[in-house]
Every structure is written in C-alpha cells, then in structure tokens.
Amino acid sequence: MKNDKPGFATRAIHVGQEPDPLTGAVSVPIYPTSTYVQEEIGKHKGYEYARVSNPTRDRLETNLAALEGGVAAKVFASGMAAINAIITMLKSGDHVVAGHNLYGGTPRLFNQVFANFGVTFSYIDTSDVANVERAIQKNTRIVFLETPTNPLMELCDVRAISDLCHRHGVEVVVDNTFMSPYFQRPIELGADMVVHSTTKFLNGHSDGLGGVVVCTKPEQAEKLAFLQKAAGAILSPFECWLILRGVKTLAVRMVQHDCNGRKVAEFLSEHKKVQKVFYPGLPDHPQHALAKRQMSGFGSMIAFETGSLENANKMLRKVRVCSLAESLGGVETLISHPATMTHAAVGEEGRRKIGITDGMVRISVGIEDVVDILNDLDQALAAI
C-alpha cells in the first residue's frame, strides 16, 4: 500500500524522535547542559548556550511542527509563556481581537500586563464571523481564538474567520489546547499560528508544564526564536523530553479520551441532577454541525450545570475516581470549578456576561475504565 506521508501516529512517534546518531538510543536523549564547548572562537557544533538552543528542545520543536502542519514550532516554559511570546511579537499601538470566552489566564495577561504597554484588546463572541469583521480596526494585527472555548465549549469557524482576516491583512492565532492536533489542525483550516498549553493533552500525564507556538512563516519562527533567546522563557530539556514521551501515545490516548468523553456527556445529559451539558459531540450542541466539519473527534472536555455553588460543592466533595483539581488533558479524570479556579481572574461580572455560573462544573474525562468514571459521577451527583 502506497503512503506518501506517514500517518499521524507514525509522525508522533518518529518525527524528531529518530534514534540518537551517536549511540542508537531509541529514546531522545536529554541534554542537561547550560553551555557547549567551542573549538576556537566562533567554531562550534551549532550549539552555544542553552537559552538559545538545546538538542532535546530541537527534537520536540520538530515533532510538534510536524503534528500541527506548520513550518516550525518554538516551545516555552508554559502555555502562558507561549501566549506571552505571541503578543510580544506586537508593538505598542497594535490591536488584538480576542474571543470573549478564553482560558481565564489569557485575558488576565492581556489586560493586566500588555494593556500597560499600549496594546489594546477587544473581546467578542467569535462564534459569529460577522462579529469578527465588525471588531477589526486599522491597527488590528491578530485575531486570537480558542475553539472549543474553556469551559463553555463554544466553537468558532476557523476557516471562515481565517479567510476574512486574510482579506484584512490580519493574522489568526488559535489556541488548540482542548483538541490537540489529533482532532483539529487549525493551520490546515487557514490559521497563521497555533498555540498550546503542552501541559495538557500533548504531554498528557499531568507531570510537566509547557507551551508551544507553531507557525506557518519562517519570519514568525525567527521572531519566536529571538524571543526565546531575548526573554528566556524557554522549556527545560527534561520537560521537552516528557512531552516527546507523551506525544508518542497521543493518538491512542485521544481515541480513548474521545470514547470516554462521549459516554460521560451522554450520561450527564440524561442525569436528572444535571441541568445542562456543554459538549460539542451532543446533537443538541448549537454548533454540532461545525464540530463535525472542523474536528475529527469531540474530545473529552465537558462542562455541566449543577444549579448552584452549593450543589457544585456538594458533588465535588464526593468524587473519588475523579480528582478535584485545576488543569486538564491528563490520563486521569480531573474535575474543576471554573468560577473559583480557571476563571476566578475573570471576575464575577465578566463570568456573568459570558455565562460561566457558580454552579458550573468542568470535567476533563480521563482514560480510566469509563464505567468507574460514570459510577463515581453518579454517586457524587447523588449528594445534590
């Protein structure tokens, strides 16, 4: 059978993960060095100082660029450090259009850090493309999207928004953390850059922070490499190795996350203690058709409404298989309370405007036996 381009799982395991030329080691070596010896002034093996470059980091960047279909990837110390690098590529006077429902740390960075340096931000409902067109100004440089959004699971049409933005000379950045490149590849839909918190599905084991920007143009890669060197928020070699190890199983993990996610969403949508379920895989999700078109799976991020802070707390106190914790995308099921955790920084008024209630609970369905997750949720919901 002819196969011009290796499949996703093959690329995840092999691109950038070739055996070490020196020893034949199958696992990419970790290079914990801060500096590299030089033979004479200016003569070295391509590495000078670890803030600038590191062989383990190079391998991870090659791998992630291949998975998202970009020309290059640059990794940073966390997802927020990666988003920080993207906005640092702008200058005072530039304008950014952003989705009104983003991970809470993203508007915190925009409003409390970058606004002080003269970058301005407009927040809009990006599920309607017409809103994006209305928000674009002469000085707009970037439209920053999250799809699906955290935690409301709203989608935006990346292809339509990219077409529109390119007509206006504006670049599109997509935070693809929730879907991973296994289920959604924004660059194939027209996006100019993709950002991830690799802390989540890409690493997949809740044991290391990281972030990546995947870009489509060599000049973006150059700027990002400059920012790694100039600002220094780089990812450590050990963390790079953890992610390289994590992505080897990304394909199988995502298949199981999706399978469990669908079952948990169905279970919750039929449960009498649950008032509403937010999951793009459910046929009554307002953007179910777009989800089917734009993503090749629905993933395992689900939000649901328990009715009140008291109800949410009653159930969250009772979970045993699921862990009440911040974060998502690990093999273990994590359950969280957006109003007091991920979206505390958005403030009560901000949350009310976009529809994050005190009774909302978010679940990142893991890959345990799904019957154990369902039984755990059932017994916890009985406390309401």
Ligand SMILES: Cc1ncc(COP(=O)(O)O)c(C=O)c1O
């Ligand atoms: C969608 C999304 N983007 C970015 C981030 C920030 O990533 P990190 O925690 O690795 O800085 C998060 C963190 O939860 C997230 O959920």
